[in-house]
Amino acid sequence: MTAGAEIANLHKSYGLRGRAVPVLTGLDFVQRDGITVVLGPSGCGKTTLLRIVAGMEAPDDGVVRVRGDGRTGMVFQEPRLMPWLSAAQNVAFGQRRRRCESAGLLALVGLAGFEDALPHQLSGGMRHRVALARALANGPSLVLADEPFAALDQDTREDMQDLLLDVQRTTGMNVLLVTHSLDEALYLGDRIVVLDGGRIAADHSSPRNAGPRTREPDRRLAELIRATLQRKHS
Ligand SMILES: Nc1ncnc2c1ncn2[C@@H]1O[C@H](COP(=O)(O)OP(=O)(O)OP(=O)(O)O)[C@@H](O)[C@H]1O
């Protein structure tokens, strides 16, 4: 069964000084296979949407279902590692994993030999790799990622994007990834949905897989998405 979010007529408001401030206002979305990127400006509700899909937040109204086998991994903007646990122990945290399995996951993200390192002994990029390995620990069919690379410098960010693409291709997992970077959306997304005004304002299939992967964005698609974002904010 294809893993992914299935959302109909999702509403979510937050209370602010006694008033309800609407964030999601009747959002409809059905995830397909591959990497789906949710793109949108700061404050448009991307994290709220992801938290609702993850079951960390309750919707006010609407239907939110996650298809698949229930094995879901999460990656956040910050690595959120336990500082007193080693890299391998962080990967295994909350799982019935043996050390050798954690080591295998660390090797998958390029951290072979760092099993015993504590988070403070790792660079920022390496800590993000541990966080990705932890998200992969239960063999997820769906990974939810909230701006997972936003805090990284450009080179590390590009390395992590390539790593995610490799892992996704190897494992076949589906990914729902939130970002406000158009370049990141164009590079990673098989599908790019623009969230604005509490709904999906645009929905594009990306030709990312049509030819050899390149960091040269598809100009026509980039213009189309830029126009959507500007139209909403002019
Ligand atoms: N727990 C909360 N209580 C009150 N308001 C909230 C809460 N969480 C989010 N909001 C409000 O909901 C709106 C959407 O927030 P959200 O974090 O989903 O945006 P975002 O698209 O992820 O933004 P960013 O790109 O800056 O991370 C914002 O106006 C925010 O202030």
Ligand SMILES: [Mg+2]
């Ligand atoms: Mg956010």
